[in-house]
Amino acid sequence: MSELNLTDVAKTYGNVDVLKNINLDIERGELIVFVGPSGCGKSTLLRMIAGLEKITGGTLEIEGQVMNDVPPAQRGIAMVFQSYALYPHMTVRENMAFALKIAKMPSDEVDAAVDRAARILQLEPFLDRLPKALSGGQRQRVAIGRAIVRDPKVYLFDEPLSNLDAALRVATRIEIARLKEAMPDSTMVYVTHDQVEAMTLATRIVVLANKGIAQVGTPLELYETPDNEFVAQFIGSPAMNLLPGVITQTGERTVVKLDGGGTAVTSIPTDAADERKQVNIGVRPEDFHPVESNPIMEGIVDFTEALGEVTLLYFAAKDGEDATIAKLPGVQKNMRGQTVAVSADPGKVHLFHQGLSMRK
Template sequence: MGHIKLTNVAKSFGNVDVLHGIDLEIGDGEFVVFVGPSGCGKSTLLRIIAGLEKPTGGELAIDGAVVNNVPAADRGLAMVFQSYALYPHMSVRQNLAFGLENTRMPKPEIRERIAEAARMLEIEPYLDRRPGQLSGGQRQRVAIGRAIVRRPVAFLLDEPLSNLDAELRGSTRAELAALHARLSATMIYVTHDQIEAMTLADRIVVLRAGRIEQVGTPLELYNAPANRFVAGFIGSPHMNFLEGTVETNGPGKTVATLAGGHRLEVPLDNAGIANGAKVTVGVRPHHISIGGEQGLPATIRLVEALGSETVLHADVSGQKVLVVAPGQHDLAPGADVRLSLSAAPLHMFNEKGLRLGHAV
């Protein structure tokens, strides 16, 4: 069991409100990722669930029981810290055993649990080493092992991959996903890396300034972001935003005029927006293609050839546009091109940044 429910959870540090009424339900066995920029409150939210911080308002329930006043140790949760928080003067084995010894568990059972976790995480050869004698990746496994041996109802992971190099981060990410599949335990994972969020999560919770911006599956967030912030945060490179005004607003079709005078048709179901209103059109860099008579006139400013694809930094009437074109392109900075958006899923956001309804 690992069902976690937050109702109107708030947190303030002195006069500073860090979390404003968070409502969220996390199902048993679900892998939920909290994502957002630095200072959005994602780590604070995790620490409140862990019991390391007390909420200043609202209610937190685990498996139906309100745990606001239950000490961290009695919530049945285990946490993996960003710094791993391994005891440097103890061997790996002692690190794994420390929490279990607190519960006065019989020694044979402790040995058995350590052996099982060590086998699962392939850290058996290092059991008698100290954390200082391990590599970053090995320490990371030990930190996860320390959580596993406790057999918690849910795992809380606070940016666990942020101290690893890029290559190791990729492989550990895959291992974490496999571990979740094997343990079928609830996992709550905090990160500011949206690739980690997209690849690991059953559901992503996007936070900004202490508020939930959107909750959904990775593809829901990618395909139908609730607002401009989510649209810009999810997806790499981030979505392009082109400022414009609504020219005509018919059923299933809205025409917007961009800053350079170019007209763009967006298949909107019911825009509910007046002609002349300021809007932002969003389009992902991967959905723009180069060429086409009707395309937006653009000047290339920078070319990043990555081999399998080419990232183009272009200027469209003073607005910066990123294009990710598959394959290799013989383009140089200063070249004039046309960018075609005809096949691209377009998003339109109103002045408040909210996404307007779509026809498709």
């Protein structure tokens, strides 16, 4: 049975649609990550699940029960806020015990729950301190602890790492991944704009765009078989190159004559009816490799970025065209001003017609 079930969920503010037709089933034990560009409604969707934002259409079910109008505390969820939302005048212990005291749990049980959570999160030495005496990472752990003590069905994380500095973010990300492994039955929904967090933590990623779900899938599914150009370009960095062209040959393999002059072969099969269709091929920068002949794309390098492990080449066939990016391994010196010709394996060439993948 699915833990969390969204059916045709919608959100409108006045006449403005923020989200519509959200359909999603989340299984027990999954860690679902919502990603999307800022303003796509990912936090709003999370807050609707939490009960902090009214659901204006559709139904939300948790363990089969409709939760649309149930107050937050009775949904069996616990939310971890971006700003931690710890209470500055309460000690770590009081912060963590807050919900249990409200629920009138006997104090020995409260202590036991807080101690258990503190042990999991290694917060035992800090239980009697105030939040202001803790580091950002420790505060984050207290915020998570406040959720753990309630033993919720679903954990909701709203960009929990975005207030941490880069080094701490990586460490805390790994802690969250470990925490998830230690609690295999708990379901988590996690909002982030950081695709590395999404790729590393998620059981499945939900990409939100244009008021709806662009694609749901495991991290590698989204990377390897994006359903549409948006997801193709959103997942992966730098973004996938899209090159326009026309299908000239169909069948097991499809050949696309590109507007830039090159020819691309993809292992995505097409029907005879697809011939002459205007398409975009998509190639990730890391899938390009230099070739002597039959390039997909040829151009003059006008900018490079040497990252050590890889070198990014920005090149264009003609001046003024959008740069195409290739990511070549290792250090590539003196490439600026040179002409490069690149191609990619047919298995790595994506094919989009009217924004949607032609993969069946």
